[in-house]
Amino acid sequence: MAPPHIMVIFGASGDLNRRKLIPAIYSLYRDGLLPEQFTVLGLDRQELDDEAFRERLDGDCREFLGTDPDAVAWQSTLQSVYHMTVDVTDPDMYPRLAERLAEMTGAGGLVPNFLFYLATLPRFFAGITAGLGRVGLLDEAGGNWRRVIVEKPFGHDLQSARDMNRQLHEVMGEHQIYRIDHYLGKETVQNILAFRFANSTIEPIWNRQYIDHVQITVAESIGVGGRGRYYDQSGALRDMIPNHLLAVLSIVAMEPSNSFNADAIRDEQTKVLRAIQPFSHDEVLTSTVRGQYGPGMQADGTHIPGYREEAEVAPDSKTETYAAMKLMIDTWRWAGVPFYLRTGKRLPGRYTEVVIQYKHAPNIMFRDSLLKRENVPPNTLVLRLQPDEGIGMNFNAKIPGHALNLGTVQMNFRYDDYFEHAPATGYETLLHDCMTGDATLFKRADNIEAGWELVDPVMEVWSALPVHDFPNYAAGTWGPAAGEQLLARDGRVWHACEACRADVT
Template sequence: MRAQPCLGPATTVADAAPAPPCTIVIFGAAGDLARRLLIPALYNLAARGLLSDRLGIVGVSRNVMPDEAFRDTVRAALRNFATDAVEPDVAEALLGRLFHVAGDFADPETYRRLTDRLADVAGRFGTDGNVLFYLATPPAAFAPIVRNLGASGLTREKGGVWRRVVVEKPFGTDLASARSLNAELQTVLDEHQIYRIDHYLGKETVQNIMVARFANGLFEPLWNRNHVDHVQITVGETVSVERRGRFYDATGALRDMVPNHLFQLLALTAMEPPTCFDADAVHTEKAKVFDAIHRFTPEEVATNVVRAQYGAGTVTGKPVAAYRESLDVAADSRTETFVAMRLLIDNWRWAGVPFYLRTGKSLAARRTEIAVGFKQAPYPLFRNTPVERLADNVLVIGVQPDEAITLQFNAKVPGPRLRIDGVRMVMEYKDYFRAAPSTGYETLIYDGMAGDQTQFQRADYVEAGWAVVQPILDAWRARSGDGLAAYPAGSQGPREADDLLARDGRRWRPVS
């Protein structure tokens, strides 16, 4: 078979069918997540023709307001947070499908009113009785909401009618709480009804990791310990803790970012090829990655994990106060705002290849990327050339803010002498694919309605991820008075994180 020629830039067209008929119920409909991300995502799906004509949307919040007042708040959210220009006809058609139920999430009466409203919406729009419940609430509300949904019969599936529940992160705060939450949800719901969401998995470049690996004979043969020297995964943020001090001081960078965002990127990078793109096949391979990660002893935590907290500094030209001066943060807080670690995956593909992970707040730049560093070519051939060392061969998958795939390799500098320098080939999504702006939630909401759990998390590998993190939490708790490094806001992070790689003769890619 002859390869087809590349036809140049392509326009992404939503060729998928509209999602099945259903009602979307958003608990926490008046909150930031709903206003800033979910509502704009639903509008984007409507604008692309991916919502059913038989769709209803019910918001549940503690605010007492009639349907029209709720529609006004959603209309304002679209004005303020839409990712692109809002088409009035599309917006008004969507708003006409919105309804509101007021009540406390712990009050059974709220669910009686919700039951009545769902019946009314089903009659108006012909939703077939299908319901997607989205828990856009604080984690403490997850279990009580699901218990009440079960007690009111709203999670019961029969006669081809489906009921699904989308649960936001954080999914637990340690291994014990993750197991407890899973057990509570599974008391009411079957696993096929639970959609544990991580919005990172909705980003196009994250979804493209498997395509880049498994659809290209160029990369997959090299994707192993024989050719890969090491892997760096970075999730750097310029934002400080801002007004989230109460939450963040009880959570920290490790709990907030590693078991979800960073481990999702790790799993996609390290997993074996699934037998197909079925959800269970993909989830099984991800779970194998977490099971294979070497578990730290307390002594190994001290040498392989760095935690740090930002002090006063300047980020993107603006002064930033020290973390301990933030609102609702203890003056003697030991909470980490930065964490870096060196992990080993004890399986045939990755034995001996270090995976370096880091994430932090108030860093020099906002940057999320996966960098796969390949082993150096033999140097003797170039020993008489004026070059101190060959440039690293690195494949970089940029997730944000720049969605791109970059390959760095060596090339000859033009001229009569043999001079070598590193060059880069860059494929930027915005240049090649004229994709519409998005919140990152569009694909995940659509998949939830369509019943595709591939981009969501399964209970066993959520717990397997926490099993990797738990020894770190235990070691930190045992030596709470020491081991916290410092870094100025606006920097690359603490010196101790640099030392983590320097011991192996490597260095971090700049956060810039």
């Protein structure tokens, strides 16, 4: 159960609040995790009273509550929300907000613990926190807690991330800042920790002696939808790699911490990010790939427009919709083991997975048989983060018959077969963690900066060398040829995802 508090959401009319935050609050009510003394104050520029705000949410959010929503929990959610009309750029707004909160906690009898959620445009983040700081709303001296959840993107390069960290630290302590990456709220991502560190057979073979390489793929089948303007400024690299892909990498590659304490775990994650070999400018050319989709075809024959034809995208846009890279981690555990990362839009399926490819077994026993070493596929462990959440181990077995022929088979664990769990976005977990003061799954300042340190040289080289071959992959295909060559040069191939086949047909 979360302690009594007021959650103040900046950006109450926004997409994130409608699709993720209010539905997550509903889930927490349904699961009995919110106290009686819990209130949401939604802020935006709309002229609405509390009742009209509730009605709007009722209409906007229902489709995101899952099938067969619990009517009592949904009513509790709606009754807990209030509205205040504000313009965050107006300095007079902050004393008014302080007054409203003082009324709610004074005459209203609520407990003055405040969770501020910045679900608005990133350019407002620093101004909002400065405003809150000015009127004392971030002050914990009275014994009540004050926390701020900061949405992504956290900066657009290293310098801007450093600036943002400095601005936040001017008005509050690091322990009050919860930088959210909803990937870390996903059960399957957290399960990587359980899989690695709660099983005695896994960890001993989780290193360079056994592992040939690691692949991390975040594939999206959709285009940019209504986010063309934002995406065209950002691109696949900025949008996905410093946050989601490096978050997954840091969990896959970190050393065990000596406790489950937030700082102990985040220390290990930052250490591994800092151990990634930085790219020289020449290495950016050989170890990274960018791509942009052109028109293409879905598996069912439907035409898909190219990126440059999407709404609010420049017709000559040079923004990448695909990014891949090869990283090397300079630690005792990972020396010589490449980590290949890729992400892209309009790929043939939507899935996120980590593939651990083990080294070839010595072929001594089979050398006189018809089998050749290269014909024996290496073992792979596939951590399916979404969809079809689970873990599969591919290994070789003898095909029944007189000849000694091998076939690859799979041991498969599916979450759905073992656990009853409602579909979740990650926001439920992360909101509840913040409410209870557990920062383990949130990013610390150093962790964010380590991610940008890695990506900055890539952005520098990419912007200094304009692309001439965009679009260089057709929508509905696996990205540019250079993405395949990145692995082919090392004698490797991207793992073919099974789950995504269902997605495209």
